Amino acid sequence: MNRFVRWARTHPLALDATLALGVLLCMVAGSFVDPHGPEGTYAWGARTPNVLSLVLMLLGAAALVFRRRAPLCVLAATSAVSVVELVTGDPRAPVVMSAVVALFTVAATTDRPTTWRVGLASMAVLTGVAMFAGPLPWYSQENLAIFAWTGMAAAAGDAVRSRRAFVTAIRERAERAERTREEEARRRVAEERLRIARDLHDVVAHHIALVNVQAGVAAHVMDRRPDQAKEALGHVREASRSALNELRATVGLLRQTGDPEAPTEPAPGLERLDDLVDTFRHAGxxxxxxxxxxxxxxxxxxxxxxxxxxxxxxxxxxxxxxxxxxxxxxxxxxxxxxxxxxxxxxxxxxxxxxxxxxxxxxxxxxxxxxxxxxxxxxxxxxxxxxxxxxxxxxxxxxxxxxxxxxxxxxxxxxxxxxxxxxxx
The missing domain is CATH 3.30.565.10 (Histidine kinase-like ATPase, C-terminal domain)
Known part of the structure; x- marks a missing residue:
């Protein structure tokens, strides 16, 4: 079934030609059946269609091949051959079946207002011609069947169109929700990367600057004042230790589930302002x-x-x-x-x-x-x-x-x- 559906979607014209052939066979078969057989039964072979009816059935079925490309034109053509058969056919052949299929196509491919207008017009024309211009009495069941079949074709086509629209809307909503989730995920990732980049920059720039200054001081006074050089190297050690601690806390945010527990030290704030200022004072x-x-x-x-x-x-x-x-x-x-x-x-x-x-x-x-x-x-x-x-x-x-x-x-x-x- 899935293979057939894929084939039908890729070969719509071949599918319509197959449908037209099936409708032609049904019309020809129906033209040999007499609905008024003995004891109210259907009698097969009790009647035969004339040449005009066969030609009209062939024209109506051929028009259905193009029902997707021009549904309104196909409906007009099939309705025309159906009207000719309703007026001249005696016994009547079911050419109106092609018009029913064309009306279903119009309802399934257009909008609801068009379906209402075209459906009511088709029902009125075909049923009116059959009742008041055909060879059968106006109250015959064949005339009432035309009214019923055209009405059901319009209703069924409208239901199919509504179903397709509903499925399309659900699919678009799901795709839009998926795109929104992906965009939100990318946005959050970008924000987190920026935040971590800022933290790393602040930590590295601050402490490395202090290390650079104190290392320069130590190198300058190493020979003449080793006590001051020792003090400067102590500041270098403290600054590097602070840098490592803050880097460890920042990188700990990138741990995955199951990794060792991340540091629990709170993020720095103004309560540590004095310590921060002291590091700069020690650096001169x-x-x-x-x-x-x-x-x-x-x-x-x-x-x-x-x-x-x-x-x-x-x-x-x-x-x-x-x-x-x-x-x-x-x-x-x-x-x-x-x-x-x-x-x-x-x-x-x-x-x-x-x-x-x-x-x-x-x-x-x-x-x-x-x-x-x-x-x-x-x-x-x-x-x-x-x-x-x-x-x-x-x-x-x-x-x-x-x-x-x-x-x-x-x-x-x-x-x-x-x-x-x-x-x-």
Missing amino acids: LPVEVARVKDAPALPAAVDLAAFRVVQEALTNVQKHAGSDARAEVSVVRVGPNVEITVLDNGPGATAAYGDHPRDPEEPEANGGHGLLGMRERVTALGGALTAGPRYGGGFRVHAILPTKARTSGTDPAEGANTSEDATI
């Missing part, structure tokens, strides 16, 4: 911090974003603002928002901050991603970030984070805080 960067002590905890996503903004901004000051640079960090509550500001007295607009150029409109001019990553973090929470040169020299990074932040995706850090409405 004077940093002043202004913030409210003992403030209520922020939502986890906001707390992490604030920490990363300060970390990245201070890392860029350490790397690019010069050996005499100083930095100022402020964390203040302004209405429903938390504002993070990092200032430095570096060269300002005369030089570029590797990861974010001094021109804030070209964040990737030198291939860096620091400013871009900060801006992505802040905007994902519904905030805003500006970065640019200060008047008179230096650079300024300013982030505004809403305390009731919206997030564009699921962040694992969100599970570290149970109060989404906490404010500073």
Whole structure:
């Protein structure tokens, strides 16, 4: 059966020709049957069709070969030969069978209004001609059969069309749902990759910058002041240990089911700001911090974003603002928002901050991603970030984070805080 269905779909004209041949055989066979046989039975061979009836049956069946290409024209042709047979045929041959098949095709391939109009017109014409212009009495069962068969053909064709439309709609809905699921999965994967990339960048850029500075100090004073070199190497060891711990925590998010348990240390936040600032101070960067002590905890996503903004901004000051640079960090509550500001007295607009150029409109001019990553973090929470040169020299990074932040995706850090409405 499946093979036949595939063949029928690929050879519609051959299928219609086979159907036309079957209808022709049925019409010819029916023309030899007398419905008014003895004792109300059908008598086979009691009558024979004339030549005109055979020609009309052949024309009606031939028209059905083209029923898919021009259904309305085929219906008109088969109705015409049926009308001729209804008026002249005595005994009558069942040429109207071709019109019934053509009416079914019209109903199955067009819309419902067309089916109603064409179906009623065909029923009225064929039944009216048979009743009032044919050789049989108007109340004969043959005339009533024409009315019934044309009505059933229109109804059956409309049902087939509705079924096809329903199946097509279900298939399209399923395909659309599948595409939506795939797009949503790709979107979530892309968001997670961006989030992990930002975390890795922040961790590596911060700690490697500190390691580089302290290693340079150790190499410079190794011969003359070994005690200071030893202290610098201790800072290198601490910075590298912190980098490894944070990398382990970030990569742990990529573990699969059944892997060893991922680290349970909470994501860093502003409660670790003092430790972060101390690492820069040990590296030779004077940093002043202004913030409210003992403030209520922020939502986890906001707390992490604030920490990363300060970390990245201070890392860029350490790397690019010069050996005499100083930095100022402020964390203040302004209405429903938390504002993070990092200032430095570096060269300002005369030089570029590797990861974010001094021109804030070209964040990737030198291939860096620091400013871009900060801006992505802040905007994902519904905030805003500006970065640019200060008047008179230096650079300024300013982030505004809403305390009731919206997030564009699921962040694992969100599970570290149970109060989404906490404010500073």
